[in-house]
Amino acid sequence: MLDSTFPEVRSLDLFADMSDESYAKLMRGAYLQTFPPHVDLITEGEEADFLHVLVLGSVDLFSSWNNRETSVSIVKPVSTFILAATIRDARYLMSARTMEKSRIVMIPSQDVREIFDLDAGFARAVVVELAACYRSVIKTTKNLKLRTALERLANYLLSRSKDHNGAQHFALDLEKRQLASVLGMTPENLSRAFKALQAYGVAVSGENVELSDITELEKFAKPTTLIDDNQT
Amino acid sequence: MLDSTFPEVRSLDLFADMSDESYAKLMRGAYLQTFPPHVDLITEGEEADFLHVLVLGSVDLFSSWNNRETSVSIVKPVSTFILAATIRDARYLMSARTMEKSRIVMIPSQDVREIFDLDAGFARAVVVELAACYRSVIKTTKNLKLRTALERLANYLLSRSKDHNGAQHFALDLEKRQLASVLGMTPENLSRAFKALQAYGVAVSGENVELSDITELEKFAKPTTLIDDNQT
DNA sequence: CCAGTCACTTGATATTTATCAAGCGTCTAT
DNA sequence: ATAGACGCTTGATAAATATCAAGTGACTGG
Structure with a gap:
C-alpha cells in the first residue's frame, strides 16, 4: 500500500533505524490516509488493530466516563499513538479524533509485533518512543496532583513561551476549550484563571498571549x- | 554479583525469555539487596544509573513540588521501576522509598540498554513491561481527571474487593494517609469520604473494610x- | 447585510476539596 | 502503668473548582 513515494514516513525516528526489508514488510499492510478535521479515528474500548503514526496535522486523545470527557493529550507530528495497546494486543484506553486535516499512517498491529521481534533497530526505536510516552504521562500526573489549575496554566504558558524561543508574545495553538480540558479545568475556570494571571503580567486577547514579566510569572509558577x- | 543462588530473579517475566548468556552478562554488574522499611532508594532528578526490580516488599514512588508531595504509585513485586528513565538514559521523574522490608535487584542502566540490543527475548519483555506501565499511568490520569475523590475511593474499594475474589470483607493494604495520597486527596478528606460511602454500604474500622452492598456501591462508582x- | 451560531466571558451560586485546630485512641518505650 | 508519639478523625472555615444562566463578540451562511 505504501511505497517509496512516501519518504517522509521512512525517515521518521521510529522507522529510520530498521532494515529496508523490515520496513517493506511493515508497510505491506499499511495505509497512509488523510483525514478531514474533527473525524473520529478511534473509540476507546475497541481492539487495537492498527498502530497509528501521525505525519501531519494534530490529533486529540480523549476519554469519557459517566458523561464527562477529558483530553488526555494532544498529539503533534511526528508521533505514534496507541503504541502501548498495539504492543500488548489490548484495547484502546483513549479515543482519538483529528483536530485539523491530518495525515496518518496505519500499520496493522500484528505486523508491528512481528517486525519488532525480527528487527532490533525497530525494537529499539519502539522502546525509546514508548519510554518517552510513559515519561510524558507521568509528568501529566504530577502536574495534576501537585498543582492547582492556576499553577498549571501558568506553567503551560511558560512552556509555550519556551517553545517559541522564550518569546514574550505568541499564539495559543489550541482552542481555549480544548486547552481547558487538557489542563483539567472547565472553560469558565480557564477564563478566570487567565484573568487571575494578569497579576503576573499575563495578557490574553483571542489566541494571542503576552507575557510582559516572565520572571514574575516564573516566581509564581515555579516550573521544573x-x-x-x-524533551527529557 | 548475582549467581544462580537467586533463581527467583531469573524466573521473573522480565528475565525469563532471555538466553543464559545474556542473563549472565546482565547480572554481572547487578546487586541483589535487602532494604529496611522507610529507606529512600532514589531521589527524583538524579541520573538513572540503575534499573530497579522489586522482588519482595513494596516501594512508594512519589514526587514533590513546591513543598507538596504525592504518591504516584505503589510498586508491588514483581515489577520494575525506573525502566523508562533507564531506557532513555534520563533523570528519574519520581523518588522511591521502601514501605516495608524490601528485596531489590539493581542492574546498571547501561547494561540494560546493551543487552536490550543483543537479546530479542529481553527486548520483548522490556517493551511489554513498559507498555503495561504506560497503560497503568494513563488509567491514573483518567481516574484523576474524570472522577471526584469520592468516586475514586469507591472504585478503589471495588477494585480491592475484586483482588480478593469479590470478597465483601478485606483489609486495606495501605495506611490511610498513603491511600489518600495515591487517590489524590488529603487524609482528612479520605476520612470524610469513607463516611460518605456509608450510604452505599461501606463500613471501615481500622484497616478492615466491609462492603455490605456491592451492587449499590457499583451503581454509584460505575467501575470500568x-x-x-x-490487568488489561 | 443580517441572523444565527458558536466560542468565549462574566456573574451568581453550589459543590468539592483543602486547611487549621483540636481531640481521640492505640501503640510503644521507659 | 504512663507519657508521649502518631495516625486517624472531627468540626469549623477557607479556598478551589464546577455549574448554571446570561451576555458578548466574532465569524458564517444565506
Whole structure:
C-alpha cells in the first residue's frame, strides 16, 4: 500500500533505524490516509488493530466516563499513538479524533509485533518512543496532583513561551476549550484563571498571549524540568 | 554479583525469555539487596544509573513540588521501576522509598540498554513491561481527571474487593494517609469520604473494610475496565 | 447585510476539596 | 502503668473548582 513515494514516513525516528526489508514488510499492510478535521479515528474500548503514526496535522486523545470527557493529550507530528495497546494486543484506553486535516499512517498491529521481534533497530526505536510516552504521562500526573489549575496554566504558558524561543508574545495553538480540558479545568475556570494571571503580567486577547514579566510569572509558577520539560 | 543462588530473579517475566548468556552478562554488574522499611532508594532528578526490580516488599514512588508531595504509585513485586528513565538514559521523574522490608535487584542502566540490543527475548519483555506501565499511568490520569475523590475511593474499594475474589470483607493494604495520597486527596478528606460511602454500604474500622452492598456501591462508582482494571 | 451560531466571558451560586485546630485512641518505650 | 508519639478523625472555615444562566463578540451562511 505504501511505497517509496512516501519518504517522509521512512525517515521518521521510529522507522529510520530498521532494515529496508523490515520496513517493506511493515508497510505491506499499511495505509497512509488523510483525514478531514474533527473525524473520529478511534473509540476507546475497541481492539487495537492498527498502530497509528501521525505525519501531519494534530490529533486529540480523549476519554469519557459517566458523561464527562477529558483530553488526555494532544498529539503533534511526528508521533505514534496507541503504541502501548498495539504492543500488548489490548484495547484502546483513549479515543482519538483529528483536530485539523491530518495525515496518518496505519500499520496493522500484528505486523508491528512481528517486525519488532525480527528487527532490533525497530525494537529499539519502539522502546525509546514508548519510554518517552510513559515519561510524558507521568509528568501529566504530577502536574495534576501537585498543582492547582492556576499553577498549571501558568506553567503551560511558560512552556509555550519556551517553545517559541522564550518569546514574550505568541499564539495559543489550541482552542481555549480544548486547552481547558487538557489542563483539567472547565472553560469558565480557564477564563478566570487567565484573568487571575494578569497579576503576573499575563495578557490574553483571542489566541494571542503576552507575557510582559516572565520572571514574575516564573516566581509564581515555579516550573521544573521534571514536570514541564517535553524533551527529557 | 548475582549467581544462580537467586533463581527467583531469573524466573521473573522480565528475565525469563532471555538466553543464559545474556542473563549472565546482565547480572554481572547487578546487586541483589535487602532494604529496611522507610529507606529512600532514589531521589527524583538524579541520573538513572540503575534499573530497579522489586522482588519482595513494596516501594512508594512519589514526587514533590513546591513543598507538596504525592504518591504516584505503589510498586508491588514483581515489577520494575525506573525502566523508562533507564531506557532513555534520563533523570528519574519520581523518588522511591521502601514501605516495608524490601528485596531489590539493581542492574546498571547501561547494561540494560546493551543487552536490550543483543537479546530479542529481553527486548520483548522490556517493551511489554513498559507498555503495561504506560497503560497503568494513563488509567491514573483518567481516574484523576474524570472522577471526584469520592468516586475514586469507591472504585478503589471495588477494585480491592475484586483482588480478593469479590470478597465483601478485606483489609486495606495501605495506611490511610498513603491511600489518600495515591487517590489524590488529603487524609482528612479520605476520612470524610469513607463516611460518605456509608450510604452505599461501606463500613471501615481500622484497616478492615466491609462492603455490605456491592451492587449499590457499583451503581454509584460505575467501575470500568478502561480505568479500574489492573490487568488489561 | 443580517441572523444565527458558536466560542468565549462574566456573574451568581453550589459543590468539592483543602486547611487549621483540636481531640481521640492505640501503640510503644521507659 | 504512663507519657508521649502518631495516625486517624472531627468540626469549623477557607479556598478551589464546577455549574448554571446570561451576555458578548466574532465569524458564517444565506
